[in-house]
Amino acid sequence: MIQFQNVTFHYEKSSTPALSEINLEIAQGEFIAIVGHNGSGKSTLAKHINGLLLPTSGSVIVCGYDTKNENDILKIRQQVGMAFQNPDNQLVTTIVEEDVAFGPENLGIASEEIRARVDRALSSVGMTQYAESAVHNLSGGQKQRIAIAGILALRPNILVLDEATAMLDPSGREDLLRTVKRLHDDGMTVIMVTQYMEETVDCDRIVVMNRGRIVCVGTPSEVFRKQDILEKSNLVAPEAVKVRNELKNMGFEIPDDVLTAESLAEAVCLLL
Amino acid sequence: MRDITLGQFVAGNSVIHKLDPRSKIGMMILYIVMTFLVKRIYFFAIPLAYLIIELILSGISLRYILNALKPIRILLILMFVLNLVFTKGENVWLDLGFWQITGEAVLQSCFMTLRIILLVAGASMLTLTTSPLALTDGLERLLSPLKVFRFPAHELAMMMTIALRFIPTLMDESDKIRSAQMARGADFESGNVFRRVKSMIPILIPLFVSSFRKADELAIAMESRCYHGGEGRTRLHQLRFRLPDLIAILVTLLFVASLIVVLVLF
Numbered sequence: 001m002i003q004f005q006n007v008t009f010h011y012e013k014s015s016t017p018a019l020s021e022i023n024l025e026i027a028q029g030e031f032i033a034i035v036g037h038n039g040s041g042k043s044t045l046a047k048h049i050n051g052l053l054l055p056t057s058g059s060v061i062v063c064g065y066d067t068k069n070e071n072d073i074l075k076i077r078q079q080v081g082m083a084f085q086n087p088d089n090q091l092v093t094t095i096v097e098e099d100v101a102f103g104p105e106n107l108g109i110a111s112e113e114i115r116a117r118v119d120r121a122l123s124s125v126g127m128t129q130y131a132e133s134a135v136h137n138l139s140g141g142q143k144q145r146i147a148i149a150g151i152l153a154l155r156p157n158i159l160v161l162d163e164a165t166a167m168l169d170p171s172g173r174e175d176l177l178r179t180v181k182r183l184h185d186d187g188m189t190v191i192m193v194t195q196y197m198e199e200t201v202d203c204d205r206i207v208v209m210n211r212g213r214i215v216c217v218g219t220p221s222e223v224f225r226k227q228d229i230l231e232k233s234n235l236v237a238p239e240a241v242k243v244r245n246e247l248k249n250m251g252f253e254i255p256d257d258v259l260t261a262e263s264l265a266e267a268v269c270l271l272l
Numbered sequence: 273m274r275d276i277t278l279g280q281f282v283a284g285n286s287v288i289h290k291l292d293p294r295s296k297i298g299m300m301i302l303y304i305v306m307t308f309l310v311k312r313i314y315f316f317a318i319p320l321a322y323l324i325i326e327l328i329l330s331g332i333s334l335r336y337i338l339n340a341l342k343p344i345r346i347l348l349i350l351m352f353v354l355n356l357v358f359t360k361g362e363n364v365w366l367d368l369g370f371w372q373i374t375g376e377a378v379l380q381s382c383f384m385t386l387r388i389i390l391l392v393a394g395a396s397m398l399t400l401t402t403s404p405l406a407l408t409d410g411l412e413r414l415l416s417p418l419k420v421f422r423f424p425a426h427e428l429a430m431m432m433t434i435a436l437r438f439i440p441t442l443m444d445e446s447d448k449i450r451s452a453q454m455a456r457g458a459d460f461e462s463g464n465v466f467r468r469v470k471s472m473i474p475i476l477i478p479l480f481v482s483s484f485r486k487a488d489e490l491a492i493a494m495e496s497r498c499y500h501g502g503e504g505r506t507r508l509h510q511l512r513f514r515l516p517d518l519i520a521i522l523v524t525l526l527f528v529a530s531l532i533v534v535l536v537l538f
Contacts, residue, residue, distance in 0.1 A: 050496055074498055082496040089486045090493035094405060094437045101508035103497040108504040115508065136440035150497060 001189060002026040002049060002158065006058035009044060009212075018044045019212045022058070026191065028157070031184045033200035034193045036209035037234040045209065046162045046193045050080040063157065078107065081151030083164040087143035096138075096146055097122070097131040103154040114153075121152040125179050141172020145179060158189045165199060173199075197224075198238045201259040208233055221256040240264045280340065280399045287516060288330035288401045293410025295517040296398055299524045303394045306531055312538075313383045318531045319390055322524070323397065330401050340396035341389060348385050355381035408432045413511055426502025434490070442483065449478045 002025070009019040019041050026032055036042040047053040048060050051067035063079045065072040084090050093099045097118050104114045122128045125145040135143060144164055151159065161180065165173040177199060184190045192199065200206050206223040208216040210233040216223055224230070224241045236242070240261045244254050247268075254267045283289075288296075306319045327334065341348075361376030399407070412429035419425055450460070453474045460471050 052492060052496065074500065077496060077498045080496075082493075084489060084493055086486075086489060088441050089489035092437060092490070092494060092497075093433055098405070098508060102494075102499075105505050105507055106498040106500065108506050111506055111508060111510045114506065118508065134440075135437070136444075147493075154498065 001028045001063060002191075003061040004045075004048070004058070005061065007048065007055040007060060008057045009048070009053060010056045011044075017056070017212050019048070019055075022214060024207065024214060024217070026189065029184075029187055029189055031190045031202065031204045032192070032207060033203040033205070034191065034207045034209060035195065035197060035200060035233075035235060037195060039211075040209040040233065041212040042193045042209045043162050044212075046082070046160050046191065049158070049160055049191065050077050050082055052082075074107075078154055079156050080158045080160060081148075081154055081156035082160045082162060083144065083147050083151060085163040085166050087140050087147055087167065090147050091135045091143060091150070094134050094136075096127070096133050096135055099135060099146060100149045100153050103150055107154070117153045117155070118149075121149040124152060124183070125149045139172060140168050141175045144168060144172065144176050148176070148179060148183075152183075156188075158191065159183060161190070161192045161194075163193055163195070165194065165196065195235075197235060197241075201238060208235065210234075220259055224259065225256065280336070280396060281403045282332055282336060282400050283403075284331055284401065286329060286331045286401070287520075288326060288397075290516065291401075291520055292511055292513050292517045293402050293406040294414055294511060295513065295521055296402055297407075297410050297414060299520060300394060300398045302524045302528055304391060306528055307387055307390050307394070309528075309531055309535060310387070311535065313379060313386065315531065315534060316383075316386055316390065318527060318534065319394070322527045323390065323394055326397055330397070332397070332400050336400055337393050337396060340400075341392055344388070344392060348388060351388060352381045352385045355384050404436050405433065408436070409507070409509070409511060426505070430502070438486070441486075442479065445482060446475055446479050449475050 004022045004024040007019055007022040008017050010017050022045065034042045034045060044053060048055060048067065049062060051060075051062075051073045054068055060067045062076050065076050067073070067076060091099050092102050100118045100121055101114050104117050109117070118131075119128070122131055125148050127142065127145050127149060130138065130142065130146075135146060138146065147164075148159075159180070165176055168176060180190055180192070181202065192203070194200065201220050203220055205217060206220055207214055208223060208229060215233060216226055216229045218226075224237045225245075227237070227245070230237055237245070238259065240263075241259055244258050244264055244267075247254055252271060254264075254271070258264050258267045291299075303319060303322060306322070307316075310316050310319065327337070356373065356377050357371070359374065359377035359380040361374030363375035364372045365375055365378065366373040402410070408429050411432075412425050415423060415425035415428070454460070458471065458474055460468065462468075463471070
């Protein structure tokens with residue numbers, strides 16, 4: 001569904017490439033996490049998916065369209081919804097429902113159809129009762145859910161979250177992750193860019209980035225085992241995984257798919 | 273101040289509230305024309321009657337109109353006094369030796385003051401019954417024929433929409449910056465006017481910088497949501513010109529016509 005073919009990208013006036021020789025294929029319905037510390041190129045990678053940035057060399061193919069082809073860019077952006085870090089800076093209008101309608105309005109859809117899409121999108125993020133509120137009266141987590149609703153109204157197949165949880169408080173973050181997970185269960189391809197390893201435990205695959213390169217791709221349990229690579233990339237595995245690894249080093253038998261505090265507790269109970 | 277995005281707007285469900293913003297803008301223009309057509313003070317009865325009818329239909333309390341007049345009370349007084357002093361006339365009412373108050377001057381003063389009051393009251397009827405968002409929509413539609421002359425009607429409306437959206441956000445931001453600068457020892461309260469204005473600079477510069485960053489991020493988010501200018505855009509809330517709009521416009525035209533008839537006859 002998404003193919004990165006030997007993608008290299010230079011920001012203007014920068015000598016080192018922000019992305020170099022990226023090859024990555026993402027299939028329909030996958031839940032992918034792209035992790036890396038600041039400046040690793042993870043957001044740059046995400047911005048290539050809907051053609052906000054175009055590769056200096058190589059190409060990005062999304063749903064069969066090359067992002068370099070200007071005529072297809074609207075089709076790509078309709079397929080790829082993107083949510084950003086600051087919830088305040090991605091809402092365009094004052095009233096919630098009008099903001100959700102912004103995307104479909106751009107596509108020139110008839111107003112009855114827009115109405116239906118807005119209602120549907122708001123209900124799927126659980127914000128129906130706020131349809132006529134002013135966005136500045138909402139909390140950060142609620143704003144971010146409205147942003148997601150605005151994206152859903154475009155009926156995309158792929159949802160890209162570019163550090164969308166970074167500015168939220170713990171409850172807002174949990175809310176958002178739950179919403180995203182539900183969307184994934186309904187068949188959405190989700191690509192989540194984040195620095196928080198805790199958020200990645202439910203993913204199908206984790207892509208670890210460092211200095212513009214993909215250093216490791218694998219399932220969460222595979223990736224968390226590679227301590228040395230994580231350390232080199234300035235990343236830390238989730239607390240539970242660290243405890244698990246320590247316990248294993250001490251000779252206890254704990255399965256590799258233990259990634260969360262709950263499953264760790266269960267595994268420990270079994271040992272007792 | 274927080275609800276500045278709603279401006280003066282008083283939410284309601286009246287006939288006037290439900291009119292298409294385009295017709296309301298048109299009605300206001302006709303009303304302004306009426307107040308300027310009036311040549312003698314008692315002809316103001318016609319626009320005044322129009323205003324009162326609109327006020328009753330809209331269910332807006334007179335208090336809001338008076339509130340709208342409050343900021344210009346100095347101007348009104350000044351206007352009255354200046355006209356009183358500088359209008360020449362024969363019919364002396366009061367002779368102070370160096371200054372005569374004439375009947376004509378009193379009449380002229382009342383005439384000018386009344387005209388301003390009626391103008392402001394009429395204009396605020398529009399903003400009281402129409403939300404800024406609806407107003408922006410209406411303006412975009414009314415100005416869109418000018419696109420032929422490359423007038424950026426859509427861009428203008430989009431800018432107004434975004435400005436309204438970001439006013440509360442920027443206010444929050446300026447509060448935060450203010451607190452941050454105060455924590456660093458900035459003093460915003462003491463000193464004379466110039467000093468205090470100058471002390472705003474440490475608030476304004478970070479606010480400016482952050483606005484640019486916000487604009488940049490917003491532009492990216494808008495592009496991601498398929499924004500590509502006003503061409504081929506549809507709207508969630510379609511503006512509809514309905515029967516009440518037609519009636520309202522016809523009634524307004526009737527008032528204008530009757531005023532013209534009165535002006536011609538007397």
